Amino acid sequence: MRVIVTGSRALKDEAAVYDALWGVYQEHGPFQLVHGACSTGADFYAELWHRIAGRGLGCTEEKFPAAWSTRGRAAGPERNERMIEAGADLVLAFPLPEGSGTQMTMRLAREAGIEVREYGHG
DSSP states (O other): OEEEEEEOTTOOOHHHHHHHHHHHHHHHSSOEEEEOOOSSHHHHHHHHHIIIIIGGGTOEEEEOOOOHHHHGGGHHHHHHHHHHHTOOSEEEEEOOTTOSHHHHHHHHHHHTTOEEEEOOOO
């Protein structure tokens, strides 16, 4: 099972990410966690969950860092496209109203036939 976490870098709801990942583990057992390796928000919480719990549960991790220094504003969308193109069984999405990258990733996933579970936050 390959699971992508996508979400706003401004997300503050650490528990929502942990709960969603724990839920996937309870449903499917060990899985491969994929995220964009951002230092804040949903990606950070996903990475932290893997360090605290996922690794010990047999989950693996794959990071897709964005090339911000060389690609500028294009880096985020390019990274999101690469994550979807690499394939997944499920996307856990944590969008905030002001973000477009998460919405784009959700759209690409749906177009690719990947299940998307959206967790709303205000």
